[in-house]
Amino acid sequence: MKVQVSHLTHVYEGKTVLDNVSLTIENASAIALLGPSGAGKSTLLRLLSKIETPTKGNIEVNGMDVIHTDEKEYFKHIGFVFQHHGLFPHLSAFENVTLVLEKVHKKSKNEAQTIASELFSQFELCDHMHKKPTQLSGGQAQRVSIIRSLAASPDILFFDEPTSALDPILTKEVLHAILKLREQNRKFVIVTHEIAFARQVADVFVYMEEGKVIESGPIAQLDHPNSSELKRFLDFVMSF
Amino acid sequence: MIKQSRDFLLALAIYGLLALYIALSYPGRNNFNLARLWPAAPDILDAWLLTLYISLLSLFLSFIAGLILYWITQSKFGVLRYMGIIFDEVVFGSPLLVFVIAVYYFIAFPLGLRDRLWVGIFAFTLYMAPYMKTMVVGAMKAIDPTQFQAMRVLGFTPAQQFFHILLPQLLRIMFPPLIGNFSFIIKGSSLLAVIGVRELYGAIDRIQANLLLYVEGYFLMFVTYLLMTIPLMAISRWVERKISA
Numbered sequence: 001m002k003v004q005v006s007h008l009t010h011v012y013e014g015k016t017v018l019d020n021v022s023l024t025i026e027n028a029s030a031i032a033l034l035g036p037s038g039a040g041k042s043t044l045l046r047l048l049s050k051i052e053t054p055t056k057g058n059i060e061v062n063g064m065d066v067i068h069t070d071e072k073e074y075f076k077h078i079g080f081v082f083q084h085h086g087l088f089p090h091l092s093a094f095e096n097v098t099l100v101l102e103k104v105h106k107k108s109k110n111e112a113q114t115i116a117s118e119l120f121s122q123f124e125l126c127d128h129m130h131k132k133p134t135q136l137s138g139g140q141a142q143r144v145s146i147i148r149s150l151a152a153s154p155d156i157l158f159f160d161e162p163t164s165a166l167d168p169i170l171t172k173e174v175l176h177a178i179l180k181l182r183e184q185n186r187k188f189v190i191v192t193h194e195i196a197f198a199r200q201v202a203d204v205f206v207y208m209e210e211g212k213v214i215e216s217g218p219i220a221q222l223d224h225p226n227s228s229e230l231k232r233f234l235d236f237v238m239s240f
Numbered sequence: 241m242i243k244q245s246r247d248f249l250l251a252l253a254i255y256g257l258l259a260l261y262i263a264l265s266y267p268g269r270n271n272f273n274l275a276r277l278w279p280a281a282p283d284i285l286d287a288w289l290l291t292l293y294i295s296l297l298s299l300f301l302s303f304i305a306g307l308i309l310y311w312i313t314q315s316k317f318g319v320l321r322y323m324g325i326i327f328d329e330v331v332f333g334s335p336l337l338v339f340v341i342a343v344y345y346f347i348a349f350p351l352g353l354r355d356r357l358w359v360g361i362f363a364f365t366l367y368m369a370p371y372m373k374t375m376v377v378g379a380m381k382a383i384d385p386t387q388f389q390a391m392r393v394l395g396f397t398p399a400q401q402f403f404h405i406l407l408p409q410l411l412r413i414m415f416p417p418l419i420g421n422f423s424f425i426i427k428g429s430s431l432l433a434v435i436g437v438r439e440l441y442g443a444i445d446r447i448q449a450n451l452l453l454y455v456e457g458y459f460l461m462f463v464t465y466l467l468m469t470i471p472l473m474a475i476s477r478w479v480e481r482k483i484s485a
Contacts, residue, residue, distance in 0.1 A: 051389060072395060080393045086386030090408045103404060104395040148394070 001062060001156055001187040002026050003048065008057030010043055017043045018054070019211040025204055030182055031189045032202035032219070036233065039208040041191045042160050048189060049158040050074050062155060079149030079157040083164050085141040087133040093144040094120065094129040097151050105152050119147045123177055139170030143177045150186075157181065159190040175201075195222070195237050207233070266455075274456050280447040287443030288464055294357070294439055295426045295468075298364040302425070303418070305365050306372020310380075313373065328370040337431045339367050344435045360432035364425060371421055379413040380406075412483050419476035423469045430465070440464055 003025045010018040018040045025031060033041040046052045047059060050066050059066040066074060087096050094116055101112035120129045123143050133141050142162055149157055159178065163171040175197050181188060182201050192198050198205060199219055206216040207230045215227045225231045263269060277284070313324035331339065343363035344356075353359055383406065391401045433442030441461060448457035 049393070051393065071392075075393050075395050078393070080390075082386045082389065084384065084386045086384060086390035088387060088390075088405050088409070089384075090405075090412065099404060100394050100396075103400050145390075148390075152395075 001028050001031070001189075002060070003028070003031065003189070004058075004060040005044075005048075006058045008044075008047065008059065009055050010040075010047060010052070011055045012043070017211050018047070021057070021211070021213050023206065023213050023216060025206070025216065028204040029185065029187055030202040030204070032198035032205045033189065033191045033208065034193075034195065034198060034205055034233075035208035035214075038210070040211040041208050043211075044206075044208070045158050045160050045189060045191050049078055049080050051080065076152070077155045079152070079154040081142070081145055081149050081157065081159045081162045083161050085133065085138075085145040087141055087145055087148070089133050092130050092132055093125065093136060093140075096133070096144060097148050100148060101151050115151060116147070119150060123147055123180070137170060137173075138166045139173035142166065142170075142174045146174075146177055146181075150181075155187060157186060157188040159188060159192070161191050161193065163192070163194065195234070198222075209233075268455060272455055272459075274459070276451065276453055277447070277456050277460060280451065283443055283447060284440075284460065284464070287438060287440045288468075290357075290438065290443075291426065291429050291440040292468065294361055294364070294429050294432065294437070295422065298361050298368065298425050298429070299418075299422050301361065301365040302368035302372050302421075305369035306376055309369045309373040310376040324373075328373070331367055331370045334367075336367055336428050337434060339363060340431055341434060356432075356436045360429075360435060360437045363435075364428070364432070367428075368421060368425060371424075375414050375417045375421065376410065378417070379410045382413050383409055415483065416476050416480050419472055419479075423472050426468050426472075427465065430461075 003023065005021055005023040008018055008021040009016065021040075021044065033045060035041050043052070047054050048061060048066065050069075050071060053067065062077070064074065064077065087093070088099070091099060094113075097116040097119065098109070098112040101107040101115055102109060107115065116129075117126075120126050123146070125140060125143060125147070128136055128140055128144075133144070136144065146157075146162070162178070163174050166174060171194070175194065178188075178190070178197075179201055190198070190202065199222060202219050204216065205219050205222060207214050207225075207227070209229055214229045215221075215225060217226075222230075222234065225234060263272075266272070309324055309327065312320045313328075315321055315324075334342070340360065340363045343366065344359055348354075348359040348362070353362075387405070391405055396405065429439055430441035432439055433445060436442070438446070444457045444461050444464075448454050
């Protein structure tokens with residue numbers, strides 16, 4: 001995966017949430033966006049995934065000009081997992097996945113069901129696939145949401161703090177699912193506060209503060225940070 | 241449950257006693273004879289069915305009009321948004337009776353539309369559209385915002401988003417207020433009599449004048465409207481319970 005961002009600025013409701021960010025990451029499998037709340041991590045993720053359009057600057061993901069590529073075309077290449085699962089409540093977990101495959105990707109009913117069944121089995125959710133989202137735990141719903149994003153085999157998955165609304169036990173469930181993606185060599189970018197998890201799952205990190213990229217590099221660099229800001233952040237996070 | 245039933249029957253009994261008191265103390269009680277309306281029964285049944293027809297059609301058309309008004313008021317074009325807002329204000333500021341008369345005399349008449357039934361349905365559709373729109377706005381707000389983003393990123397077209405994802409949810413959320421609006425339409429349809437539509441009120445009004453059975457006529461009106469609206473409310477409560485279960 002290649003991500004190139006140049007002079008990216010984003011102003012939201014009069015506040016500069018990203019301030020002239022430039023960044024180049026090549027040959028990454030999984031990128032972790034780290035930093036305190038309000039650092040601009042989620043904004044960067046939403047701009048990379050084209051959910052929002054930046055005020056200024058350029059973004060390239062895997063050679064695609066994100067800003068100028070047609071939205072429908074770009075979304076064919078990515079999947080997005082939100083903080084809250086966003087499953088459609090009138091459909092079962094299984095139908096949430098097959099609907100996308102049938103309507104958007106024009107798979108036949110049989111094909112869609114085969115793909116969905118395979119994914120539910122991989123993520124150990126077969127016992128829950130006919131339940132409605134309200135009957136699932138937060139962790140199960142988030143895993144179904146991962147399956148739904150994965151169904152059309154996107155090139156890159158974006159995760160926006162997928163465990164922020166979950167308790168520690170449910171968080172583990174979701175993190176295991178993401179770890180599985182890593183084992184399958186899927187490419188993804190994740191915003192997370194779980195530093196230990198980021199170390200385990202990502203090969204590259206980007207550390208942000210107040211709308212700026214402070215430091216980025218291979219994940220092992222977290223053991224020997226270059227910047228005082230990242231060192232302070234890690235010391236603080238690891239002190240509990 | 242038993243206590244609830246007992247309380248309900250008690251409340252019903254109190255109203256029954258009140259009705260009995262009114263009946264017994266009514267000056268013309270000896271002349272009150274519902275059976276004398278019997279010869280007009282076929283006309284009354286026709287009018288009852290016509291009221292139901294007008295109401296169902298107005299419900300359907302005003303729901304569509306409400307959706308269109310919703311899209312207009314959400315439009316990125318300021319002119320359309322303001323057109324929607326102005327229409328809302330005009331309707332919310334007008335009594336239904338005045339609105340029906342205004343549509344008949346100021347829109348239908350100059351345009352040469354003479355079919356009173358269809359003009360009535362048209363007036364009702366226009367009048368109910370902002371109420372339906374308000375209902376859609378409320379229902380849309382009840383849908384988790386993440387779903388809208390998810391629909392977009394997953395690649396659904398606007399039509400697929402609406403028909404496969406939003407509409408099934410909206411109908412569930414809107415069912416109770418929709419029934420409320422239907423009941424309002426049934427009750428309001430009586431006002432179409434002013435432009436000469438022979439629906440239930442209009443028909444009974446005419447029968448009262450022909451047979452000189454005013455009290456019986458009013459009584460029948462009262463009961464026949466309730467025969468439509470009370471079962472509707474019961475269905476609405478039943479469906480609401482089913483949905484929330």
